[in-house]
Amino acid sequence: MISAGNDIVALQAVDTQRTQSPAFYSKFINPAEHALYKPDEISLVNFVWLLWSAKESAYKYLKRFDAELVFAPAKITVQQLRIRTPLKTNADAHNQYSGKLRANDVALSFLSVITDQFIATTIDKGDVKWAVKQIETSDYESQSKAVRSFLLDDLKMPGTTIEKHPAGYPVLLKDGKELDVAISFAHHDRYISYSIANS
Amino acid sequence: MDRKEILIELKKVLTPYTENKEMLEGINEQTDLIKDLKINSANLVDIIIDAEAQYSIEIDFDAAEKMYNVGNCIDVISEKINKPA
Numbered sequence: 001m002i003s004a005g006n007d008i009v010a011l012q013a014v015d016t017q018r019t020q021s022p023a024f025y026s027k028f029i030n031p032a033e034h035a036l037y038k039p040d041e042i043s044l045v046n047f048v049w050l051l052w053s054a055k056e057s058a059y060k061y062l063k064r065f066d067a068e069l070v071f072a073p074a075k076i077t078v079q080q081l082r083i084r085t086p087l088k089t090n091a092d093a094h095n096q097y098s099g100k101l102r103a104n105d106v107a108l109s110f111l112s113v114i115t116d117q118f119i120a121t122t123i124d125k126g127d128v129k130w131a132v133k134q135i136e137t138s139d140y141e142s143q144s145k146a147v148r149s150f151l152l153d154d155l156k157m158p159g160t161t162i163e164k165h166p167a168g169y170p171v172l173l174k175d176g177k178e179l180d181v182a183i184s185f186a187h188h189d190r191y192i193s194y195s196i197a198n199s
Numbered sequence: 200m201d202r203k204e205i206l207i208e209l210k211k212v213l214t215p216y217t218e219n220k221e222m223l224e225g226i227n228e229q230t231d232l233i234k235d236l237k238i239n240s241a242n243l244v245d246i247i248i249d250a251e252a253q254y255s256i257e258i259d260f261d262a263a264e265k266m267y268n269v270g271n272c273i274d275v276i277s278e279k280i281n282k283p284a
Contacts, residue, residue, distance in 0.1 A: 009241055018248065027244050027260050049241075056240055070267060071240065074260035139218055140237040168234070188239055 004182035004197040005061030006122040007053040008132065010189030011045070019045045028052065028073035036081045042095070046114050050097065051078050053121035054110045057195075058103050060169065060184050061123040067167035076103040084111075098124070122184070122195040132193045143187035151183060151194040172196075200280055202228075205254075205273050212249045216242040228270030254280055 018024050025034075025048045037047045055073040063069050080100040097112040111130070112121040122130045131154060135146045148162050148170075159175045162183070172179045184195045200208075210223060217223050217236040232238045238246070247263045250256070250272070256279035258266075266272045 014241065015245070018245070024244060024248055027247060027263060052241065052244075070264060071243075072260070072264035074264065188241055 001064065002126055002180065002182045002197055002199045003061045003064040004123065004128070004184040004195045005057040005059065005063075006120070006130065006184045006186050006193055006195035007056035007060070008121075008186040008188050008191050008193040009049045009053050009119045010191045011049070011116070011118055013138075013189035014045070014049060016045050019048050024048075028055065030074070030077065033078050036078065041083060042114075046095075046119060049119050050081070050112055050114065050121070053112065053119050054078055054099060054101055055103075056186075057110055057121045057123050057184075058101055058108050060186075061108060061125070062103055062106065063167060063169055064182065076101055118188075118191045120186075120191075120193050123197075126182075126197040126199055128195060128197045130193070130195045132191060135190050135192055138189045143192055144185075147185045147187050147192040147194055150192055151185075151196065154194075155196075200254075200277075202273050202277065205276050205280075206269070208253055209250070209269065209272055209276070212246060212253050213238070215249075216246060226269050228268070228273065230269040232267055232269070232272075250276060256280060 029048065029051055033051060055076040058076050059071045078099055078101045082098050084096050084098045095114045099110050101108055101110060109124040110121055111124045112119060118132065120132045122128055133150050135142065152160055157174060161173050162170050163173060165171050170183050170185055172181055172183050180199065182197045186193045213223060213236065216238045219237050222236060230236065233240060247258050251258055254276055258275060258279060262275045266275055
């Protein structure tokens, strides 16, 4: 079974002062993960939200295998974080990262981009395509519609529709039949992102 | 503080993080923070930090991970409030 998982954090929408408080980040970043923080490479705010987005991406990825899974970021451990070279995304990224994490017994790799505006992450498993877009409005309904249109417009496949699985994740259909690809959506404030994975 | 009183205070904690104020007014113990109130997951830690301040308690993430619906939030807060010092 193929899966996909992504996340986006709009940096304008986060409380940067609160983010830098140990009382905040220690809720989901353990001391071993904090040791990955390199102040000369990444700000603390970006580091904290990068780890958050990696963990959220992993949760979405694993939710397809366990419909009852609950998001528990403290139980997903980022084990490696590296700056890397250009990624398969449309984002005009300032910094690009790859990393490894572990959730229960599952090891996953992830890719992230950080700009001044957002941090976007996807799980890197299979043939992954991944994109980010800025939208005009930030209400939930607009975000939800926009991210679906964004993917369908990029796919350019007539007869393609998106439905929500009872477990909560999106599925892609063509002429009513589920396709053998996995999709994941993320939105925060005025940013939307999708990830699509082929086996 | 009983469950009804905790619920009243919890609404104040959740208010800044949901655009669905009508649904917030009518929340019950089954209301899901993300699915029903459309709270962005990026705000979940904010809610925990605000709840800690609101009720003068400390919520570790083992407890926090249960706080995905209103009833579970009340369970966690109630347990922490009533925990002997």
